[in-house]
Amino acid sequence: MPAPTDQTPAMTTGDLFADHDDGQPQRLAEAAVLLRGHALAFIDELLPAIAGIESRSPFRHMITRGGHTMSVALTNCGALGWCTDQRGYRYTPADPLSGLPWPAMPPAFTRLARDSAAQAGFPGFLPDACLINRYLPGARMGLHQDRNERDFSAPIVSVSLGMSATFLFGGLKRTDKAARLPLFHGDVVVWGGPDRLRHHGILPLKGPPHPLLGAQRINLTFRKAG
């Protein structure tokens, strides 16, 4: 068995989850897996759906509780959308820019999230929120936990599209050493159960533009928030 590397925290290897790229789920931790390229089968539906969401609820740079403008631009779809301003982080049923409900979750999003979660050992996942992050070169997301959801029994399903990025996958404590994992167009990471509150983030985006999406990375983060 190969030894764990700094890209594979708490890696356990076995027949089901190998730490090489053979299309099999790659185990990152006890209940965290990387599904390489898993979103590619959905790409023809995902990109027009994102364009439709963006036309109703455009990407915008929100302000954190600490008063900083996020380098990542975001929008949402689904019954609930994640928002931040100087009052803090929360989920809202309406887009604060328009006052209208967030765009509905496209069926292909729900299928991709459900299918990815099931492959990772979380059958029956039904997200009610999809946060859509857009990174331009230089944009980043610092180490954080996803903890604004009502209960943590559902996993997080995170889809990468466009430019490659370096994902930081840390521990339950902020100070735990974070592994660095390259994520490519179509990759899906799922974490839940005992790993649901692991810290994670994205290093400043750099590198060549993506052939299909150009000089940007889009991330879809599916949650059961309400």
Ligand SMILES: O=C(O)CCC(=O)C(=O)O
């Ligand atoms: O862009 C990513 O891959 C991570 C996004 C994320 O962690 C978040 O939006 O909470």
Ligand SMILES: [Mn+2]
């Ligand atoms: Mn997150």
